[in-house]
Amino acid sequence: MSDVTAPPVLEVRGLSIAYATRGGTVHAVRDASLEVRAGETVALVGESGSGKTSLAFAVMRFLDANGRVTAGEIRFHGADVLALGPAELRRLRGARISMVFQDPQTSLNPVLRVGEQVAEVVREHLGLSAGAARARVLELFAQVNLPDSASIADRYPHELSGGQQQRVLIAMAFACDPELLIMDEPTTGLDVTTEARILDLIADMKARHRPAILYITHNLGVVARFCDRVVVMYAGEVVEEGPVARVFSRPLHPYTRGLLTSVPRLDWSKRDGTLTAIEGRLPGLVDPPRACVFAARCPERIDRCLEVRPGPEPALGGGFARCLRAAELADFRFGGRRGAGDSEPTTTPGAALVETRDLRCHYPVRRTVADVFRGAAPRAVRAVDGLSLDLHRAATLAVVGESGCGKTTLGRAIVGLLDPTAGEIRVDGQRLPGLARRRSRELRRRIQVIFQNPEATLNPQKTVGQTLRRPLQLLGLARGRVAEARVLELLRAVHLPEAYATRYPHELSGGEKQRVAIARAFAAEPDVIVCDEPLSALDVSVQAAILNLLVDLQRRSSTAYLFISHDLSVVRYLADRVAVMYMGKLCEIGSAADLFAPPYHPYTEALLSAIPIPDPAARQRKVRLEGPVPSPIDPGPGCRFHSRCPRKVGAICEREEPPAQEARPGHVIHCHIPLAELRQIAPVVEYREETVR
Template sequence: MSAAPLLSMEHVKVEYVSSLGAVSAIPDLTLDIRSGESYGLVGESGCGKSTLLMAILGYLGQTGRIANGRIVFDGLDMTHADAATLAKVRGRGVSIVYQDPNAALNPTLTIGRQLIEVPMLHEGLDDKAARAKARRILADVHLPDPDAVMERYPHQLSGGQKQRVVIAMALLAHPKLLLLDEPTTGLDVTVEAAVLDLVNELRDKYGTTLLYISHNLGVIAKVCDRVGVMYLGDLVEEAPVGELFARPRHPYTRRLLACVPRLDSDKHRTTFLPIPGQPPSLSARPRGCSFGPRCAGFDAPRCGVAPIPEEPVSPGHAVRCVRWRELDQFESRDIEHVTPATPSQDRVLEAADLSKVYELGNAFFGFGSTRRLIANEDLSFDANKGEILAIVGESGSGKSTFARILAGLQDATGGKLTVLGQDLSRLPAHRRTLEQLSAVQMVFQNPDATLNPSHTAGFSIGRALKKFGVATSRKDLDARVKELFGMVRLSPHLARQRPGRLSGGQKQRVAIARAFAGDPKMLVADEPVSALDVSVQAAIVNLLLQIQARRGATIVFISHDLALVRHLADRVVVMYLGRVMEMGPVASIFSPPCHPYTEALLAAVPVPDPTVKQKHVRLEGEPPSPINVPAGCRFAARCPRKIGDICDTTPPPDRDAGGGHLIACHIPIEELRRVTPIFQRAPAPQTA
């Protein structure tokens, strides 16, 4: 790492201009990134992270402009460069990897055609030389059979493969600076881990400088050397990664870290501390400290005076807060402990050999064997009243299929699914009684798919209340809607707003209120917080725990976030390719013995603590097709601990690890117990 900055931003001010005037997205930002380092930017949505990347590239559009300051890259002042100069810098000097690879790839062109354009444009190579270089870079990003990949179209690749292609495209011209804009959001935890490993490996190989933005603090802890924390366009804290996570000094940084789930704690020992309120709009930027309206320690005479100076804490660590030395005096004032529900022994859900198979028809115009896609097979587990049962696994493991059967959106093809004493496995929603419908309600990942954009937020809740006969008169309806909005901690006046006027967290709260309108006995939550900021996620999780404690509902929680599952769940079911690999109490799942698949999932979790040493286990290849499932263990083809042909030919037995902990594996329990723990904390440095 060089001491000289490769990228230097000096008092940069970014504005967006409209008919109503100009608003500042970034009011005054100064930042240096040294050559060879990996720098992370974190903060909530709307804090200015992506705007900063677009300013570096000169992609602010017709309404955006750099109103003040300079952005100097490798000696070139980008703020005054003409279009031709910027075009040369993009690609060879600076490249970017976007969050959604589908937005970066042309669906009408092959991967090879899109890749070879880069060296042909930036280096003047002919078709043959450019194709050879593209093939080499695909091998560098560990895509198997690069020649075959180059002939495919984007839709023929998985999400992880497409993200690797986008990274390869960004690195083809050997840029000095690589910008990464949430490149692993939406990927499975195993794919995310492989992509992060790849980024670190390519950084070492090519000496590329990284500017990585993310709301996932675990990712930042894993890949970055230094971290900057942004809020409302201000850089409020900056420090080496270890220093920031060990000793955060800004109230905003502390609250962000207090919202992050950890693998060494759970809901009985730790309560998330959501950040109160919402970030103000850019046009209503507060005077003085931008975080002031949400800070427990706001002191108007000191904090309400602009500008707030940057103060040094230690070498390389600076904070923009006048009360950072007094944090411990005011940060503990608004701690609210959330008491979780105590599960009873009353069984409310029981799946017995539950299966869902799709008949795909004959292979060739009626000739040949009928093809079958196995989404769920022989699922057997249960849940008690007041319990949170988490179902985890990679995409395609069958989690959401089970959730849809439970909610009545699909019917099963085999086995039983008993809910409150009634078998609902072959009762889709249109055949269920009102009592059965109200008993099981669902919260989806995307609240926009739940709420009608043409009606107010209160309309969808009122419609559910009328459907289930909870309220009939207008007076009762309005009172009940107001009560439900209060339950999810939303102001009643928001019931008159359309969903488009609400934030993501507010919309998800409305979706939760709608789900509880019929007083359900069971809530199916399918990735309900995966698209939300960490602070909003913490508030929603606390809300679910509080509502569950009051109402005694059972929650089936579908997620790929194992850190969140560790905090939230009572019991866990681990699924792979439609079958249960492991299940048991949450504490048992997160320590040996565990199934090799569970071990790989845990080893892939990005831990928001640089002092934790994590075992390195990575899965090779893709899961088998559910149309052609293996005869033996479904996981055998990718298992790093495969013991022989028996794994390929014979379904594994359910081994009892005690206390309701079952593992479907050919490896004996005694041997699984000898597996070293996934996480180990590095010893604290000794002082003289």
């Protein structure tokens, strides 16, 4: 893989970075060291606040004005990067070191054609003529699989999809054959199917150009896919480092272990046991802990951990871990055995609690002047287009699909934030009025919601106590002393200290805010809670804790969840039944166990294949979808998925609505392919049985 004798392309030694802020000096990175050798891909893994992006920016000399390197050195092919002057830096950046940022939308200049933006890099650094630069751009675009590269090059960024924009940025990064490529979460924010294809592309470009890559991510599944070594950062320190195979099979640092175990495996469900979550929160970096930085949250902590800063303990199989107990903790088993009780249903499906019948939510498209002149008929975005679902008491129905599939619209219609165009929603057989304000108090009490973004979910001007008390008063559940007692009870139920009642949201971490939001939903003692991606804005370690909490609260209260998510591993863990949506329609619905095994809908198959699995030993069959999701404005008849379907039968898919085929009682696949044929499909994901790690 890499030449061990050659000097590293990038060498970071004892790097410390501090930011001057009003709250004091934030020591974002402390004594961090890493190296990237030629042809090697090193993953820099960490959650928010770990300092991984600061480190990368320091390498590029891109630190914000208030940030500075306080100690250590950064060497690129042995040359001191920190000592370079502006002219030398300019020659280095873009040509020998290049970077791909997280958000393609802000990384491209919106007023320049994308071809010109890439050509500029080539002209500047390689001194090519305009014609030669253009040819190089088209060649690069072809390499990153942009279809019809000439026409793409002449487009503006807003005319490209997110995946295409990221491809342009990758082309730009590779334009001058850099020796070092820094990628800062290049797939975060993209849909899973797009992400999978971008990762394939990066792996392909890596094989072709062989640069050294520093790949920054919070997603361990991505790391397993194509990285050679992993550097794990926590709260500004490197806590573990080693080859991918070793770190995933024998992680030594308790934080690394926590990260690995907090991602639910695809063959795990809530019946197999709780997830191992990392409790507590990130230490403050104004005054970071002197001893072990992870000690406060560590399940393996001994007294000495709070006194001594652990040195790098070498690990068998390569690398090191900064843990005093690394040697004793060497034995690690991930997960455990596969659940036995998986097939047993938790609920006896009686009458459904919430039913949607042929639910349609269309957004009218504003007619342009030209449309009016042309006499074009008014058009509509069919976000939800004829959906019939049943949600049973105390059960979890997950709705999955890529962005734009209508899953969020479905949730909003159920909670009464938008008025459906047609069809109906029933609760206990009683028809639900469209908007929440037209529903009775009792109906509003019975349906609650948890939103995605913990930052926006709580009113910043209200204390946690006020936030929790309000639904009690409004819905007439409790007042005065009783309400006070109930607030404290709710806080305990979501594992928050009672003292939090007087705190304001800005004093809480993201996970804590989400706990308050959960408590607010449960305050109404609802029958159903619509959870709209409640975990996706949280760090992995926090996700596991929230997931455990949701499972626990459901067991105790018999509340049903409509769980909207794009994360299939979370869905597999939490859901009893799963519905897969594509462009407003149902593709497949069934129990979680049914859905994750053949027969699959071809779309489900592609989704499963795209999940990043944090296990280099897991085998995942490669199914990739071409192109972006087509426009949801007045899609034609036939199967919505036909334009991207890798298993398209023929013209019938374009003309006729696919039939509902029942594979097993309760497991329905909407597809023209006969069931018998769908059953032949091999499983997408296979774990090695009883993998000993």
